[in-house]
Amino acid sequence: MTDLRVADFDFELPEELIAQEPPAERGQSRMLVMDRATGEVRDSHFSEFPSLLRDGDLLVLNDSRVIPARLYARRTLRREKEMPTGRIEVMLTEPAGDNRWHALVRPGRKVAIGERLVFPAPDGQIVLEADVLERGQFGDRLLEFAPVEDFFGILDRIGHMPLPPYIHRDDEATDRERYQTVFSRERGSVAAPTAGLHFTPEVLDRIAARGVEIARVTLHVGLGTFAPLRVVRVDEVRLHRERYSISSETAEAVNRARIEGRRIVAVGTTAVRTLEAAAAQAETAPLTAHSGETDIFISPGFGFRLVGALLTNFHLPQSSLLMLVSAFAGQERVLAAYRYAVENSYRFFSYGDCMFLA
Incomplete structure (x- = not known):
């Protein structure tokens, strides 16, 4: 995949599809469900997400909390x-x-x-x-x-909440709550782990009631997530380093799921990057509790060690996050799904709709 260019991950996005406000109520977003083996997509709603999880799945959340940066x-x-x-x-x-x-x-x-x-x-x-x-x-x-x-x-x-540059308004009092996940606890991010914004306490209860195990990692999101890639070739991309930590409880949960062949479902690209960075560091050894920094860049050709399903928002054209999703489900299939999302007026980016790839 060394001949890939950043421009290969472009797509047309009408300005009016970039969400400027969150949904009226948390958890009301639409959800595009994609079979990553076939590329087949279907329309859904985030309220269906718990029913798409399997008994025994391990759901991994990023509990980083956004600071008024x-x-x-x-x-x-x-x-x-x-x-x-x-x-x-x-x-x-x-x-x-x-x-x-x-x-x-x-x-x-x-x-x-x-x-x-x-x-x-x-x-x-x-x-x-x-x-x-x-x-x-x-x-x-x-x-x-x-x-x-x-x-x-x-x-x-x-301080003011650090809304992304594509939200063309000043932050409001409501952003203090809505640009924050309900499970956030570790202060340090300057951008929200946006796939987590859809969750409510009630949804988390429904997920637990299905026999799904829930674990948390922490990756403090930096503004590099929005920085334009100022290179031509994908193999020239270098990301900013971000701080992360994995607790002993989470390391043990991941190790058990891995041994037992249970699916690990990542909520957001930040959870993916944390898990895969830790797995790459450990190689074949079990994960252990640790903290560190990572600049892991995931693009087509990457070999995923842990993540088996992904809930994520729709990402910027020509971005490292779109490349990560393309690595997980295939570049052509993901770009086709994005075209479908545009044609069907899904809302994009931080306050927008989501996509479940399994």
Whole structure:
């Protein structure tokens, strides 16, 4: 598959099919069901998802919690204590050690190394300060925040939910809940693991009542999930590293399912990447509890070790996530299914409909 090009994963998508709002109620989405062996698709609804699972399946969820990572700052030059006018948008992308974060800043060309950014609360009080340590490409900056007692608590006060760039509106109060899975618990993502957004507590209860085992992994989603692939060939793609962890309970559940030949069903591409990265690291050995980072890139030709079925949303054209789904179910079949979804007005991307491939 080394001759594949990024452009081979393109498809036409009308702008009006990009979901700008979540469904009126969580769990109301449509679902396209695909037989990955044949490519056959049929229309369904997410409410049918529990009935498509088998007794003994292991359902794996990503429990990462989205942080309010979009902040607004003012500039100040440390040596002059100036306070220039103009607001700077700061999007935290990943931690980089004690009090340090990588961030995207806009407008980036104005923010130089050595500057200090200050972050006011709605009442005007400065609650965070950060020095610009390094400058990277495409607006990337390394920031060092002055120590505070409760950094994440302050983010909860002044931060905004980091809605993806294809949602053309400001975040609203309702996004605090809806751009978050009901099973999220480990803070660290700057983008939602969107396949999990469809689940409700009632759906999870129905799944458990069917004799399906549920396990959790944690992969903190970075903004690299939306970054355009700035290469021509698929074998040139390099992804950002993302932090993940697998508990002893989950490792044991995966090992049991593997030994007993039970199907492992991943909820979302982030769960796939976590499981397959851990399996690749362990090779033929049993999984063990551990934490680490992964930049695993899954494209056609990849040999899946663990995942036997996948629930996922519809992904961006020419994206690494579309390549992952194509690796799982076949490039031609997946692109045909996407064309069907477009023709039948499925809603796309984070707040859109979903697809079950089994």
